[in-house]
Amino acid sequence: MELLISAYISSQILDKPGFSLKNDTPLLESRILNSLSLLKLVVYLEKEFGIVVPADELVPENFKTIDAICNYLQSKSSHKISDATPAFG
Numbered sequence: 001m002e003l004l005i006s007a008y009i010s011s012q013i014l015d016k017p018g019f020s021l022k023n024d025t026p027l028l029e030s031r032i033l034n035s036l037s038l039l040k041l042v043v044y045l046e047k048e049f050g051i052v053v054p055a056d057e058l059v060p061e062n063f064k065t066i067d068a069i070c071n072y073l074q075s076k077s078s079h080k081i082s083d084a085t086p087a088f089g
Helices: 002-013 035-049 066-076
Strands: none
Touching: 002 035, 002 066, 035 066
């Protein structure tokens, strides 16, 4: 899951396919994600992992790092989400 999210952010948000992001890189503080790119990421996560992210869960704590995003996704899923083939690009 971490690899999918990192690959999506690198290729679709940063436009740098293959760019390596660490799982603890601060995505919001380092301005990798802004309000528009966060919404783009949420749409991807909803489609890729079959979840719905309600507005009240669009909080920095859930999206501050790739690790935080993975923890959030696992909390939304009744079963563990595993790595799969990316649905982008």
